[in-house]
Amino acid sequence: MHRQELSSMVLGKIQLMEGDTDNAIQTYLQALHLSPESTELLTTLGLLYLQNGLYPKAFEYLGNALTYDPTNYKGILAAGCMMQSHGDYDVALSKYRVAAASVPESSPLWNNIGMCFYGKKKYVAAISCLKRALYFSPFDWRVLYNLGLVHLSMQQYTSAFHFLSAAISLHHGNATLYMLLAVALTYLDDTENAKNSYQQAAGLDQ
Known part of the structure; x- marks a missing residue:
């Protein structure tokens, strides 16, 4: 990373x-004007545009980052998320496979892979990937x-109860x-407890 690029990254942060x-x-x-092939800058801009809901710009910058570095983990994860949100599960999975080869112990990556399989209604594969993420x-x-x-x-209600209860114990403020x-x-x-949970959800939604 050039000194100018490093200074810009620090200032931006x-x-x-x-x-x-x-x-x-x-x-x-x-900074990108001075270092147009910087995957760090391209990825950072892509993520910022993504956070601000500017999806075409996010896709453009993340795509450019992956052109220069196809194994860029952050870029793959962000681009995959966008594809996933549009239902392009197979394309997202092909991106995630590249990332899994270089960052095999990433929980967010395996979580996203699991939810791709969920979107494809491949529930057993989804659970396997999500358990790896966990x-x-x-x-x-x-x-x-x-x-x-x-x-x-999958209509496995006891297991669903177990995981949802654990999630609530860690994060109380989510109505869903x-x-x-x-x-x-x-x-x-x-x-009785179902009624209490519905009331909790309604209270958080207000």
Whole structure:
């Protein structure tokens, strides 16, 4: 990384810490003008555009980053997320396979792979990948949430209850978690606790 590029990365990070996203983007764009093939700058800009909902620009910069470095983990994960959100599961999986070869112990990566399989209704493969994600990050409530969701889809309500309860113990403020737990409890004939979970979900939604 060139000295100018490094200085810009540091300045941009300071601006982001201060909540000044617009100026951070301008700082990174100016640095990119001097280092147009910098995968670090291209990926950072792509992620910032993604966070701001500017998907065409995000895709452009992430795509350029992957052109220069096809194994760029951050770029693959972000681009894969975008493809996944549009239902392009097979394309996303092909990207994730590249990342898995270089970063095989990434919990977010295995979580995304699992949810691609879930989108393709391949639930057994989804659970296998999500359990691998959980092994690498046992306190990630999002992985537990996804495991609960997949088990609900498979009508395995006891397992769904187990994972959703664990997710809630780590993250109390998500209404959807309580709603899914209520569904699992309803199928387990635990009417009283199902009602309590529905009420919790409704309270958080207000």
